[in-house]
Amino acid sequence: MMRRPVAVAVWLFVVVMCLFLDSPSLAVRWTDTTERKTLEYGCGEEQDVDRIVALPGQPPVDFAMYAGYITVDEKAGRAHYYFFVEAEENSEEKPLVFWFNGGPGCSSIAYGFAEELGPFFINSGGESLRLNRDSGNKVANVLFVESPAGTGFSYSNTSSDLLAAGDFRTAKDNYAFVTNWFKRFPQYRGRPFFLAGESYAGLYIPELAKLIYDNNKKLTSQSRINFMGFMVGNPVIDAYSDNWGYIDFLYYHALISDETYSQMKKACKFTHDNAPLSRECIQLMFYQSTNEYGGIDPYSIYAPACVSESSTNSSRNHFHRGLQQTSKNPVLGLVRQGYDPCTYDNSLIYFNRPDVQKAMHANTTGIPYPWVGCSDQLIVNWKDSAATVLPIYRELLNAGLRLWVISGDSDSVVPVTGTRYALASLNLPIVVPWYSWYHHQQVGGREVVYKGNLTLVVVRGAGHEVPLLRSAQWLQVFESFLKGSLLPSNPYN
Amino acid sequence: MMRRPVAVAVWLFVVVMCLFLDSPSLAVRWTDTTERKTLEYGCGEEQDVDRIVALPGQPPVDFAMYAGYITVDEKAGRAHYYFFVEAEENSEEKPLVFWFNGGPGCSSIAYGFAEELGPFFINSGGESLRLNRDSGNKVANVLFVESPAGTGFSYSNTSSDLLAAGDFRTAKDNYAFVTNWFKRFPQYRGRPFFLAGESYAGLYIPELAKLIYDNNKKLTSQSRINFMGFMVGNPVIDAYSDNWGYIDFLYYHALISDETYSQMKKACKFTHDNAPLSRECIQLMFYQSTNEYGGIDPYSIYAPACVSESSTNSSRNHFHRGLQQTSKNPVLGLVRQGYDPCTYDNSLIYFNRPDVQKAMHANTTGIPYPWVGCSDQLIVNWKDSAATVLPIYRELLNAGLRLWVISGDSDSVVPVTGTRYALASLNLPIVVPWYSWYHHQQVGGREVVYKGNLTLVVVRGAGHEVPLLRSAQWLQVFESFLKGSLLPSNPYN
Numbered sequence A, B: 001m002m003r004r005p006v007a008v009a010v011w012l013f014v015v016v017m018c019l020f021l022d023s024p025s026l027a028v029r030w031t032d033t034t035e036r037k038t039l040e041y042g043c044g045e046e047q048d049v050d051r052i053v054a055l056p057g058q059p060p061v062d063f064a065m066y067a068g069y070i071t072v073d074e075k076a077g078r079a080h081y082y083f084f085v086e087a088e089e090n091s092e093e094k095p096l097v098f099w100f101n102g103g104p105g106c107s108s109i110a111y112g113f114a115e116e117l118g119p120f121f122i123n124s125g126g127e128s129l130r131l132n133r134d135s136g137n138k139v140a141n142v143l144f145v146e147s148p149a150g151t152g153f154s155y156s157n158t159s160s161d162l163l164a165a166g167d168f169r170t171a172k173d174n175y176a177f178v179t180n181w182f183k184r185f186p187q188y189r190g191r192p193f194f195l196a197g198e199s200y201a202g203l204y205i206p207e208l209a210k211l212i213y214d215n216n217k218k219l220t221s222q223s224r225i226n227f228m229g230f231m232v233g234n235p236v237i238d239a240y241s242d243n244w245g246y247i248d249f250l251y252y253h254a255l256i257s258d259e260t261y262s263q264m265k266k267a268c269k270f271t272h273d274n275a276p277l278s279r280e281c282i283q284l285m286f287y288q289s290t291n292e293y294g295g296i297d298p299y300s301i302y303a304p305a306c307v308s309e310s311s312t313n314s315s316r317n318h319f320h321r322g323l324q325q326t327s328k329n330p331v332l333g334l335v336r337q338g339y340d341p342c343t344y345d346n347s348l349i350y351f352n353r354p355d356v357q358k359a360m361h362a363n364t365t366g367i368p369y370p371w372v373g374c375s376d377q378l379i380v381n382w383k384d385s386a387a388t389v390l391p392i393y394r395e396l397l398n399a400g401l402r403l404w405v406i407s408g409d410s411d412s413v414v415p416v417t418g419t420r421y422a423l424a425s426l427n428l429p430i431v432v433p434w435y436s437w438y439h440h441q442q443v444g445g446r447e448v449v450y451k452g453n454l455t456l457v458v459v460r461g462a463g464h465e466v467p468l469l470r471s472a473q474w475l476q477v478f479e480s481f482l483k484g485s486l487l488p489s490n491p492y493n
Helices: A005-020 A043-050 A109-117 A159-163 A167-184 A201-218 A239-252 A258-267 A279-292 A315-321 A343-350 A354-359 A376-380 A390-398 A416-424 A471-483 B005-020 B043-050 B109-117 B159-163 B167-184 B201-218 B239-252 B258-267 B279-292 B315-321 B343-350 B354-359 B376-380 B390-398 B416-424 B471-483
Strands: A065-073 A078-085 A096-100 A120-122 A129-131 A141-146 A193-198 A227-233 A402-408 A430-439 A442-450 A454-459 B065-073 B078-085 B096-100 B120-122 B129-131 B141-146 B193-198 B227-233 B402-408 B430-439 B442-450 B454-459
Touching (some): A096 A109, A109 A141, A109 A343, A109 A471, A167 A201, A201 A390, A390 A402, B096 B109, B109 B471, B402 B416, B454 B471
Parallel strands (some): B096 B193
Antiparallel strands (some): A078 A141, B442 B454
């Protein structure tokens, strides 16, 4: 684990948390909770119970929304929370997409739903919602799942589960989620089905995809899931490639010194398995992040960082708080107007409101701790992590599935360099050579297509959360992925 | 010449020009012109004649402005045009800075004055001016010089001069400019004096600095120029470093494919002199720029490119016009509000207005071609270009002069990578290790100080013209340079 950029971020996070956090949240106690009521109903009824009337402060919309819990392990009492948004128009003709955020332990409600491709953004102060003009449900029926148990509103009645989560069980639980969800929503059976997500979900998604693919072989054509492929953004793929890509990105983006870079090249012996990093390498990583690249948002290196006083609960902000004074920031004009770098603060207020949780059918079991974006407990106690999912890529490509890797080029955490190293190591023939694609009159980024339906799309100026600052470009990419079409190679009006 | 990023840009420019230009501007005819009238006056009078009453469409200001011509070679009839802006407040206590743009052949009026650190920006349509809140004359008396003859309003009465310009004569002419300007403005003699500029002026400035330094040794302490040092932005420094830095930057910023990068690494044998590039290397450079990185602004890779229909005369825009449709662009929200990527179009209108030229004391000899940002004739016929100015850096550092190199990290033309390679090759001990500096609450960039008064300042999110999109950060750097102080290593209010 400790060799990954993500793991390093984790490690730094833990260190800095110990320095700056005063709440003993690492020692949360788990109480036994009861299964939620709706699980007693039949499928049609369960669906009806999950139907959302309206979220507090929501503008009126014409599409249906459902949310609730799906049990993924009855014995342990593990259940995944989901929020499902049907397509704005002609939902019955649109594909079905399940969205996963990463972490591990980070919430798809906090990030995917509320900052990226959900139908609404939360207004400052957490009082009300506004429409997202580039929401994913313009082109698909989109479901956000908080996975694994312990993430966001998802829970386990077996508290030791939270100390033993890992890739293996997450994939199994996610597969149970998928099959049980289709039982509750049988009208979606047979619908073209895709997985999408980002970051550490770069492992979750291929791992789940493989289970779907393998199990489909055992099923009749009627009961099979019509799984078409996945799209992962700034994904963790391969330990060796991701790690070298990480330090190369830092150096070539002038985030770290010549000296630290050359010392890291020597001290950090990244390998093809998950062997722990040397103490010297970890020290260098700590030195560069505290002394060299400063209080930037490492997930979007040209955007302003959140430096608000109230940002005390975000895993993403802890680290930076240690490096910065806490006071209101004069937001730099680096990004689209209206972007709030402290947007997670609004989520923290909104999703902890009892009326909001009630409307969302969330936290029905009375979880004894507040909802947060990323679970410290999960991330610190993560048990197993794939060193690479490239063999899964290879297998799924051979099976004819559509795999799209997208990469915001301004993310330093899982950067485009490492992603390119990983894909290049597959040694696939190139079908469509690298070209610039357009979003209207401007270059949106670059695209290259490898043999076997593997596409890399770079999104210019986007960070780790590609839709966050490049929402329109992201929606264009998402639509092309769903259609399986190339992005435009020329400007257009 | 052809090995430099700048030279490559030149070459591509020429190729694309031939494809897209319909005006035969390469074959401009030169007519003999007479010396301007003011040269007949004595120095005080000349100064008075150069005093500007007001520029058309200008908002009221309290500081004095002067503009006119300084003869740099009487026999040939070469004269450099300058525009001098005194400091807004207490000008007599502020240092004196001469600003140079690059090219070679690009105008300090077009770029430094009108887009970067001048007192005014030109409003859309070229009708009027607005104040630049981050102008260089907040902290210094700033003079913009169009150098060499043939650039902007600067001219030669010997038309063959325009076919034989080069570094060597430019430095000599610039030195004549400096000494003759001090004759016209004797009250500035003894004032702390700095050179500043960017791009190809990365060669002009050290070359001129060396002449000032060498000649000062021959002068009495009273007649010496009080030369303190220079500040160069995204400067051409060293052919070998700049060229490797260029292709590394392209690859690590996801502008070019894996294949092109590895082919360039093999085919482009960059050397330590100015040996011509191989045909294969040139072809690869052409391929990547036309097929791979697309219609971006290579001088600011995350900013929107200018795609207006009227952009027919800018050297910088020609190249992109060939790759893009011409129609109004929906400006991406990548940059500060109010930034116009087609800002040069406004200059082209404004500085060609007869009333503006009259008010500016420009084009008094009736140059038979329009004023443009960069001279095609100079750039194509450039004769001699230093392969490196690192020996001059070394000499001036040993002499105790203050040398600051600043680098906008989003410029692909003279990128931060090559600049770092060049400075690292000096093998100087580090006095202040690499750290992040702050602009208020946000990281402005990074700084490292080498022994002997050499400072590298990276400006986060800035392109080739650092003040263009990061004006406030640039002004902070400029002020620190003039004071010889470190940039803040912590956030502040």
